[in-house]
Amino acid sequence: MRSAGTTGRCVILGAKVIRYSVTDTLSLRLPFGELIIQAWSLLKVTALPAVLMAIPFGAMVAVQLSGLVNEVGANSLVGSATGVAVLRQGAPVTAGLLMGGAAASAIASDFGARAIREELDALRTLGIDPVRRLVVPRFLALLLITPILVVIVIAMGVGAAFLIATLVNDVTPGSFWLSFGSFAKMIDVWFTLGKGFAFATIVAVISSQRGMEARGGPRGVADAVNASVVLNVLLIVVVNLAITQIQTMFFPMAVA
Template sequence: MPDSLAGVLRSNVRQTALSALETLGRLVALAIESVQGSVADVVSRRFQWRETTNQAWYLITVTAIPAILMAIPFGVVVSIQVGNLIKQLGADSLLGAAGGLGVIQQGAPLATGLLLGGAGTATIAADLGARTIREEIDALRTMGISPVHRLVIPRMVAMLFVAPLLNILIIFVGVLSGYLVATAAQGVTPGSYWATFGSFATLTDVAISLVKALLFGFLVVIIGCHRGLEAKGGPRGVADGVNAAVVLSVVAIALVNVGITQIVSMFFPTKVA
């Protein structure tokens, strides 16, 4: 009995691992096809500009206000927590640098990725999943129309356009809210706050933040499109695809952020500008 149970477990683990690798392979293939197809569509003047504009506007409408609501408490919490620690060390003037770097390097791109991974990915996976269940995707292929060029690429480009804009909005609101808390409640002078902020937060930090936001946006849109195009089993399958897309997006963002942070720490250490 134990031997048979162990054999079943080994078989299940092996099948799950193989299935995961196959899914990863299809995900990578979709990403490569989308990037190559977007360039080809622009060059051949067949790019779906109207669809891209509609998708970008929808993403802005569903993420702009939540981004502001998320950035305000994030900036406040960073300012309070870091301010209490810095105050004990007698370096109140460094609050601007610590708060600014926290928002720019980590808070803004992570908040951008999570917002797009929550609202954006769920919407994309549900839309494409419903189209797949209704056999619209198969109808497109029958008519010789590529679903990737018609549906995936416009959503990818829209996400890559919205991600840096959302990132900049979160940086602005987060830093501003941290500044207001530091000057109004923690006794930091405005001049010292902005002086230390400008000394430590450089354009390189902003550029890295934007690159992270773009990468997170690319990951979540590819995951959402992939899960939507592979939905099966009726409405339940669409719901499972949406759930899987959101969970995979969050996990992918967390793992990629750890890797990028390590690389940035090695090649771009924090220093006074």
């Protein structure tokens, strides 16, 4: 029953966030200064980890697949295998996990601290909706930095895969990029961005909801941060699987 109630409150909060994001942006009531500050703060805690995660991920994929394709004499396909793996799965999942970890912790801890100091109740007493004033800017900030994180992961992951394939496994640069361009399509990029925006929505709503409902002092804040990270990672994996299945059904991989 508690899980059902929490899910219902998350759905209601998500609907409010989306509605206020549209109406406040169109009516110019959105606190744009807060939006820019939050976007920069979230980008600072996720950009460098994105680089540090993307490089070993691309290298790991290249090492594993290079050994496999070399066994069957098809090392010219290393570019397609590693590039498409990074583009379709590595980039959105890495960006999502970073948002679900670093960004979610920052959002949940901020709201949790405000909740135990009764700042949110004070805003409501003054007639200010915390969802419109605090949650919406963080939601839009995550949407704003999502394409940046995705591009960083794609560039670093494919670059690392290219270096491993050419320097270690003797794959010619021309065959790597030729096979990558033959299988990677723009629809993959759009699905990757779509996954990133979906993950950003999940992270913003869940982290805000768990932080705003924190109770019991500092331990309650820690519990809210832990719960938000766990729920975000779980939902990101499940949603990624669902979107990947839809992509595979309607847009199967084929030579461009």
